[in-house]
Amino acid sequence: MKRREQEATLIFMASPLHLDSTTQQAMDELVSAGMFESREQVLSEGVRLVRRREGFDAGVDAEPLDPSTIAAIERGIEDMEQGRSRPAKDVFDDLRRRYAPT
The missing domain is CATH 1.10.1220 (Arc Repressor Mutant)
Incomplete structure (x- = not known):
């Protein structure tokens, strides 16, 4: 010590x-x-x-991400930066319509 x-x-x-x-x-x-x-x-x-x-130890116990997950995150970030994204509200509205109970 x-x-x-x-x-x-x-x-x-x-x-x-x-x-x-x-x-x-x-x-x-x-x-x-x-x-x-x-x-x-x-x-x-x-x-x-x-x-x-309180978030002081955020990520300390987290499992490392596998390479395919990291690649998917990077593709998503690139899509957003290139304007290939939709507002979350629109996506959730579509999902609600698609999976609404009938």
Whole structure:
């Protein structure tokens, strides 16, 4: 671990974390139920979920695209740039007419 990382870790460990009693109880219940081994794991999972929800980790867990998908995306972008596209509203209207229940 680099010195700067060590310092940051020590500062974090020296800073107490104050949680309301409802949050503490919820964390304890998750640990007691065996879903997590510690409050720290509960907190880490919570932070991970917030980061994902807010888009901080967008694409981190995504599977790489296969070459044919990349080629199709590139063709679509080129079509749009060359004016070979239709407004989405028109496309959706056509689809609704085509697949409307009868």
